[in-house]
Amino acid sequence: MARLRQGKRLLPARFFLRDTAETARELLGRRLVRTLPDGSSVAVIVVETEAYLGVGDRAAHTWNGRRTPRVLPMWGPGGHAYVYRIYGLHHCLNVVTKRAGEPEAVLVRAAVPEDEWLDRSAAGSLRFSGPGKLCAGLAITTALSGASLRGPELRLEAGPDRPFDVLVGPRVGVDYAGEAAAWPLRFGVAGCRAVTARKALSGSRPGS
DNA sequence: CCAGAGATATGCT
DNA sequence: GCATATCTCTGGC
Numbered sequence: 001m002a003r004l005r006q007g008k009r010l011l012p013a014r015f016f017l018r019d020t021a022e023t024a025r026e027l028l029g030r031r032l033v034r035t036l037p038d039g040s041s042v043a044v045i046v047v048e049t050e051a052y053l054g055v056g057d058r059a060a061h062t063w064n065g066r067r068t069p070r071v072l073p074m075w076g077p078g079g080h081a082y083v084y085r086i087y088g089l090h091h092c093l094n095v096v097t098k099r100a101g102e103p104e105a106v107l108v109r110a111a112v113p114e115d116e117w118l119d120r121s122a123a124g125s126l127r128f129s130g131p132g133k134l135c136a137g138l139a140i141t142t143a144l145s146g147a148s149l150r151g152p153e154l155r156l157e158a159g160p161d162r163p164f165d166v167l168v169g170p171r172v173g174v175d176y177a178g179e180a181a182a183w184p185l186r187f188g189v190a191g192c193r194a195v196t197a198r199k200a201l202s203g204s205r206p207g208s
Numbered sequence: 209c210c211a212g213a214g215a216t217a218t219g220c221t
Numbered sequence: 222g223c224a225t226a227t228c229t230c231t232g233g234c
Contacts, residue, residue: 088216
């Protein structure tokens with residue numbers, strides 16, 4: 001069953017070494033599998049991402065070369081997780097991109113359960129809409145910061161072969177008056193409630 | 209529907 | 222002390 005095998009294929013290491021915004025776009029529709037210590041697992045499909053472009057990006061935690069203990073995973077090679085706690089309350093999952101020494105990452109903003117994605121009604125429950133809710137739903141904490149995205153606890157796979165349209169827009173949050181904030185750094189799946197129920201993304205493009 | 213408060217980690221000034 | 226890559230609840234229109 002080539003088709004089935006294709007869907008469960010782990011994303012290769014080189015997937016994470018490309019341009020970060022491109023990786024953010026390419027992460028849409030991919031399967032994220034979280035396996036818990038008790039052996040159970042949850043599979044979700046990524047529907048919203050946001051790119052953070054490293055030392056020159058004021059919104060990035062590594063802006064201006066910051067290299068604190070919290071962000072060390074971002075300085076490592078792509079293909080690993082960077083998880084941080086925000087507002088003392090929520091956790092946010094990032095996919096580290098590029099090579100070691102180029103501290104860029106993609107924030108995973110929303111996902112939907114795989115079965116709902118395959119139903120094509122793809123509205124999806126709002127269970128995983130928002131980076132904090134996603135981490136809460138998948139039991140992702142800072143304990144996973146630095147973990148491989150090709151490991152036993154967290155896996156990124158090619159995902160189901162299902163076409164969708166892509167929405168692009170500026171990053172959420174403060175406008176840093178820098179160029180990066182105005183660029184298309186946010187990517188979402190058109191028609192997905194987990195995306196559209198939040199903030200409007202503008203601009204539609206044909207996806208794959 | 210929209211605005212504001214509150215939870216309180218992390219890092220900067 | 223202050224800001225932030227968040228979310229939920231509350232109260233007002």
